[in-house]
Amino acid sequence: MRITLVGSRHFGVTVFDMLHQHGFGVARVVVHDGEDRLAAAARKANVEVTVQANPKIVAASEIAPATDLIITAHSHARVSREALATAKFGGIGYHPSLLPRHRGMAAVEWTIKEGDSIAGGTIYHLADRMDAGAIVMQDWCFVKKGETARELWERALAPLGLKLLAEAIDHAKAFGSLPSKPQDEAFATQAPALSPH
Structure with a gap:
């Protein structure tokens, strides 16, 4: 299961940790701020980090290739329809x-x-x-x-x-x-x- 995690802050990190503990593969983390603690946690785990071009919306190009599921965790950005269409199961929050x-x-x-x-x-x-x-x-x-x-x-x-x-x-x-x-x-x-x- 390849997951793109869109999020921030403490809840973003706890979801990231939970996904790792359960053996769910996080292909990429998408954040609105490259200095966010979720970005730091992802880099420490050698997971690719993408910073949104627009903090209000997640574009299709920001979702990892071959993503099965997009998960949002403390994200105030809307995941665009085009981005949702790139993932096998779409996105959940x-x-x-x-x-x-x-x-x-x-x-x-x-x-x-x-x-x-x-x-x-x-x-x-x-x-x-x-x-x-x-x-x-x-x-x-x-x-x-x-x-x-x-x-x-x-x-x-x-x-x-x-x-x-x-x-x-x-x-x-x-x-x-x-x-x-x-x-x-x-x-x-x-x-x-x-x-x-």
Whole structure:
């Protein structure tokens, strides 16, 4: 399984490490900033690093040749339709909510702000609209009383993302396809960035 990983920061590195531990081959890492810690981790592991020409979009030329699956991990760039078409299974991402609820950059913060007692994570197919692609798989967890967004992310949602990504890749390898269940737009809510008070 040849994977192109598009991402950044700590979650990008933890996904990169998980892929290596599971023996999934990372052919290339794509970052918006060549100094990012994910780029550093990839170079240390002798994995090719490509810096996006445009920080908002990933072009087809930036995906490694013969990629089976594109994975995004803490990337705010849209993977172009042309880029998705280069990969056998297209692309998937992890979103820390039960999509279609809390689409957007601040999903975990909105989970806390709305007082949700249940949170969760979704592996979804990358699509033109942010966080709106068909669902591959989901799982849920309880939110502890008084928990902050960061605590919820670190305790439950980040580990859940790693587990679900590994399961999705295993599924693609075993069955030669990924599940694809359209999101129900009737339940979609937005989770835009919250301004600091």
